[in-house]
Amino acid sequence: MLKATNINLSYGKRQILHGVDFAAQSGEFTAIVGPNGSGKTTLMKALIGEEEYSGEVILEGRNIATAKTWELAAVRGVLPQATALAFPFTVAEVVRLGLTSGVSAGRENLVGMALERVGLATYAGRLYQELSGGEQQRVQLARVLTQVWEPTAHGKPRWLFLDEPVSALDIGHQLVVMQIAQDFARAGGGVVAVMHDLNLTAMFCDSVALISQGQLMRQGTPSEVFCDELLSQAYHCAVRVNTPPASGTFLLPHAASLAAE
Amino acid sequence: MSTMTLDMAAPLEGDRSHKARLLMVALIGILAVSCVASLMVGASGVSLPEVMRTVLAGEALSMRDKVILMDIRMPRMVLGVLVGAALAVSGAVMQGLFRNPLADPGLVGVSAGAGLGAIVAIVLGGMLPAALATALGYYMVPLAAFMGSWASTMLLYRVATRKGRTSVATMLLAGIALAALVGALSGLLVYKADDAQLRTLTFWQMGSIAGATWAKVWTSAPLIVLALAATPFLARGLNGLALGEAAASHIGVPVQRVKNGAIVMVACAVGAAVAVSGGIGFVGIVVPHLLRLLSGPDHKYLLINSGLLGASLLLVADLISRVVIAPAELPIGIVTATIGGPFFLWILLRQRGLLGM
Structure with missing residues (x-):
């Protein structure tokens, strides 16, 4: 499992995270949600060790602050928000970088399989720099998937950390990517994603952490976290949560009371 | 059956x-041809086929032929190969490190830093305690050049890179500032130099491998060979760095070690090359760029191929410099700049959009 305790993080004098506790279980798809500037991406950066924090982050029994780079690369893959490349790599060459970690070294067949998984099987020979933002994002996801192709290894779960994985995508591909993440979790891996879209979160995620003003407001199942009052308070706008009998939870911003505010 | 084989x-x-x-x-073939051509062409009329015939017939070479071939053309060829490979591979490594196809030791002040080191050694070397100066011997200038290029690469990286991202503009401007500072310091030292030192400096600054001797080869070879031998270990890391420093570390690249390794490698290779050949520009930018166009940016092959093509390019440029105004010779730096300047402009035009300039 992933357990973060009492995470404080400051940029200069401005404190972004105030003593956040956060946990995610393997076998589950956990989302971090919250309004712009709430600190959800910053929390992600602490969880993957990209920013200096005080507190403790333990991933599968390892303190990530002291673990070796290659040890971490063997148990987790990280998808950044956007990646620009300085050189004209082809799509296949970018995905192949995922085999660098040593765990997947030499497994060239994973490249084609990962591209197939993200719906870009025919793109292998194209130049990465010439793709659209959404296509680039899916290529990067394929790269991360080759790194941790099996959701478990030696009986231990592996992890995917996804920073806004669907923000650049159309609705069709949003569903594809969310399904990939959910399948990874169902197969025993752990997934943590920063999410903007609350409806997709409600549809696919098992656990939701709601962050507001650098603090954890609540963590639980989508139905526990997504209630009118809490969301309206966090996002500073009126939100109505609907639960139609046939499908899961979905949310609507409530235009009428926006005006009242 | 048939589909399987397919x-x-x-x-x-x-x-x-x-x-x-x-x-x-x-490229190995091209380099072999360039080497042979480099041995064959020259102001004096020694022809390689004739020499081969003499040797194969079991006869002894004339003293004159032997001197020209073994003591003039051979060291020149070897020095050309070493310097060309060093400059081209350093260019490729720097571009990988800075994540930028415009990084080049000559353009961003690393060669200038090496030059300053060399000038300091030439002019102020006499002030060293005699025992130390004797111990360093021929290696004093290359070592000083190495320290100069190492300091400038470090400084440049510190200034131009923030949070793993390098700004093209900052890098180039910092390079200009560095080159200006180094130029001023060099000028100051030149002002202080005596007549004998001035002669050494002037010949050195022309940028040439014309004065190649075995002594020069032996002073530069250890640093260059060491640096080139280390580059294959950087390939995987430089590929990872193309994603950015954070993402590179997430795929298991020991980022800090790769960066340090790359900086020391560039400093060694450029320092040694500049110490023996002066400022030969543009090899480091032309060669890797052409190779990326032909076979992609994978550093596993890019670094080795850069070495091969860089060596050939320098030999060919050296040949041109010997032939154009024969029997006199052009400094080779003029030839590489004549080819490289327009090429650099062409890269700029092609990549304006991608580089955000």
Whole structure:
């Protein structure tokens, strides 16, 4: 499992995270949600060790602050928000970088399989720099998937950390990517994603952490976290949560009371 | 049956490593031809076929032929190969490190830093305690050049890179500032130099491998060979760095070690090359760029192929410098700048959009 305790993080004098506790279980798809500037991406950066924090982050029994780079690369893959490349790599060459970690070294067949998984099987020979933002994002996801192709290894779960994985995508591909993440979790891996879209979160995620003003407001199942009052308070706008009998939870911003505010 | 063989024969689409390997074979051929040409062409009329015939017939070479071939053309060829490979591979490594196709030791002040080191050694070397100066011997200038290029690469990296991202503009401007500072310091030292030192400096600054001697080869070879031998270990890390420093570390690249290794490698190779050949520009930018166009940016092949093509390019440029105004010679720096200047402008035009300039 992933357990973060009492995470404080400051940029200069401005404190972004105030003593956040956060946990995610393997076998589950956990989302971090919250309004712009709430600190959800910053929390992600602490969880993957990209920013200096005080507190403790333990991933599968390892303190990530002291673990070796290659040890971490063997148990987790990280998808950044956007990646620009300085050189004209082809799509296949970018995905192949995922085999660098040593765990997947030499497994060239994973490249084609990962591209197939993200719906870009025919793109292998194209130049990465010439793709659209959404296509680039899916290529990067394929790269991360080759790194941790099996959701478990030696009986231990592996992890995917996804920073806004669907923000650049159309609705069709949003569903594809969310399904990939959910399948990874169902197969025993752990997934943590920063999410903007609350409806997709409600549809696919098992656990939701709601962050507001650098603090954890609540963590639980989508139905526990997504209630009118809490969301309206966090996002500073009126939100109505609907639960139609046939499908899961979905949310609507409530235009009428926006005006009242 | 037939589909199976087809599957096995077809490489993964978008994987250009087979192309890069073919290119490597071709480049080895080109380098061999360049080496032979470099031995054959010169102001005096020693012809290689004749020499070969003499040697094969079991006869002894004339003293004159032997001197020209073994003591003039051979060291010149070897020095050309070393310097060309050093400059081209350093260019490729710097571009990988800075994640920027415009990084070049000559353009961003690393060669200038090496030059300052060399000038300091030439002018102020006499002030060293005699015992130390004797111990360093011929190696004093290359070592000083190495320290100069190392300091400037470090400084440049510190200034131009923030949070793993390098700004093109900052890098180039910092390079200009560095070159200006180094130029001023060099000028100051030149002002202080005596007549004998001035002569040494002037010849050195022309940028040439014309005065090649075995002594020069032996002073530069250890640093350059060491640096080139280390580059294969950087390939995987530089590929990872293309994603950015954070993402590179997430795929298991020891980022800090790769960066330190790359900086020391560049400093060694550029320092040694500049110490013996002065400022030969543009090899480091032209060669890797051409190779990326031909077979992609995978550093596993790019670094080796850069070495091969850089060596050939320098030999060919040296040949041109010998032939154009024969029997006199042009400094080779003029030839590489004449080819490289327009080439650099062409890269700029092609990549304006991608580089955000």
